[in-house]
Amino acid sequence: MPAPNLLFIVADQFRAMCLEPGGDPVSTPFLDSLAASGVSLANAVSNYPVCSPHRAMMMSGQYPDANGVTHNVNSETAGWGVGLRPDAPSWAAALRDAGYKTGYIGKWHLEAPVPEDAIHGAGVLGDGRYWDAYSPLDRRHGFDFWYSYGCNDAHLSPHYWTGDAGRHQRVNVAGWSAAHETDVAVEFLERAAGAARAGTPFALALSWNPPHQPFDQLPPDFERSYGKLAAAELLTRPNVVLKSDAGREAAAIAPLYYAAVGAIDAQVGRLLEALDSLGLADNTLVIFTSDHGQQMGSHGLLYKNVPFEESMRIPFVLRWPGRLNPATAAGLSSVDIAPTLLGLLGFDVPAPMQGRDVSAALLADAAGNHPGATADGSPELGTPSALYFYYPRDRHDVDVRGLRTATAKFIATFHPASGLSTALYDLVADPYELRTITEPALVRGHAAALTDALAAAGQSWTGAPALAALAAGELCPP
Structure with missing residues (x-):
């Protein structure tokens, strides 16, 4: 059989609850079908649930202090040195070097803006910052085909930089961004299909901005029935106070958010249909995921970048006919995605990557059975854990680290x-x-576990001395 292909799909701010039985009341038939014919990980987690830091970890397999993305990338943080380092490893570069045809479509948000981007990108926003950025040819981290932008939330009037076009040569489009990007992706698949069948595989990343806000920028045929549901039907999680300000705002947002989720699901359907019609479905690993979730009123919050499940947990759905273990208990986090993608496709993980390759826990053996052990015989891959990060914005801001497992979460x-x-x-x-x-004993035990996890990951932290004192019983639990 020819080398396997990869279709890697990311939807911004798409929370895991949208795909769970008993979760959000949204219809996602194509993603449900994808999960039913593959694997959906219950413990997939964003280490740092905000756009740029997650994406940098997802691409590089490195933690923020190594890859350079400790905050969302914009003109302000670019002055602090924030931006994906040119020498950061990436799964795309590893696959390109192995002979894959690579492509990236949609939102990137990893390039540090320069002043020219304020002119040629989406412009300066009301807060005085500019977020959109052109990515020079030598800073695309292994992607040869390029149809992308930095950060632009105009879902109905998107723009893109393509191929070797210059910063001043962007393409402006009228229409819903996710649908247009799916058009481009289908065209990529059609061009790549013949070579893929002949032995030259492809790895295509498709990154949609919806269902990220602005929530009212929807395609003309969006599902309107969610607006007929009462607040209690829209927001079913018991950590939402419906009569609070956050609860009321979340109830107003939810019908639009769910409509965008449903419209994204329809684009997934188009991609799956294209793979089928081109004869690529059986030999293509399809992954659907997100960079983070959204609070939607839970804990009195609306958005993300907090250590609650609504923000941290992300969908991670894989389909690869005959290759996956449907009973896997594996979990993974942002930093594990790059090494795991390479492991799934049969490649060694580059030494600079810091995340875990959990592919052994995801794959079936040659007979289609789960082999019952990881590649090195270790049981840890079936016991997922993930660090949590929040870096301070200034000397007055908090500095946060945490550790999430399948059964507990500790935030310091x-x-x-x-x-x-x-x-x-x-x-x-x-x-x-x-x-x-x-x-106290439980708090101290988890403080010790977080101390050990940070040390194992090579992470320094301003709160580390106090955390170690708490773990040793020298500091009373706060």
Whole structure:
């Protein structure tokens, strides 16, 4: 059989609850079908649930301090040195070097803007910053075909830089961005199909901005029935206070957000149909995921970049006929995605990547059975854990680290003025994170686990001395 292909799909701010039984009341028949014929990971997590940091980890397999993306990339943070390092590894570069035809379509948001981008990109926003950026040819991290932009939230009037066009030569489009980008992706698949069948595989990444806000920028045929549902039918998680300001705003947003989710699902359907019609479905690994979720009123919050499940958990759905273990208990986080993609496709993981390759826990053996062990015999891959990051924006801001497993979450926050505070949740008994555990022995045990996890990942942190003192019993649980 020819070398396997990869279709890697990312939807911005698409939370895991949209694809779960008993979750958000949104219809996603094509993604449901994808999951039913493949694998959907219940413990896929964004280490840093905001756009640029997750995407940088997803591409490079490195933590933020190594890849250079410690905050969202814009004109302000570019002055701090934030932006994906030119020498950062990437799964795309590894596949291109192995003979793959690589392509990237849609939102990138990893290039540090320069002043010219304020003129030729989406312009300066009301906050005085500009976010959109052109990516020079030598900073595309292994993608040969390029139809992309930095960060532009105009869903109905998107623009793109293509091929070797210059910064001043962007393509302006009228229409819903996700549908247009799917058109481009289908054309890429049609061009690549013959070579793929003959032995030259492709790896295509498609990155949609919806269902990210602005929520009212929807395609003309969007589903309007969600607007008929009451707030209690739209927002079913018990950590949403419906009569609060956040609950009321979330109830107003939800019908539009769900409509965008449904419209994204329809684009997934178009891609799957294209793979089928081109005879590529059996030999193409399809992955659907997101960079982070959205609070949607949970815990009194609307958006992301917080350590709650609604923000941290992401969908991660894989389909690869006959190749995957449907009973896998594996989980992964942002930094594990790049090494795992390479492992799934049969490649060694580049040494600079810091994430785990969990492909052994995802794959069936040659007979289609789960082999019952990871590649090195270790059981840890079936016990997912993920670090959480929040870097301070200034000397007054908090600095946060955490550790999430399938059963518990521990968050440690270092306050410049007042020191360390912690929060511990039992995700089995309390999946909505409504009760913080304060039992001293448990808090100390989780402080020790976070200390060990940060050390194992080579991570320094301003709160590390206080955390170590808490773990050793030298500091009372805050």
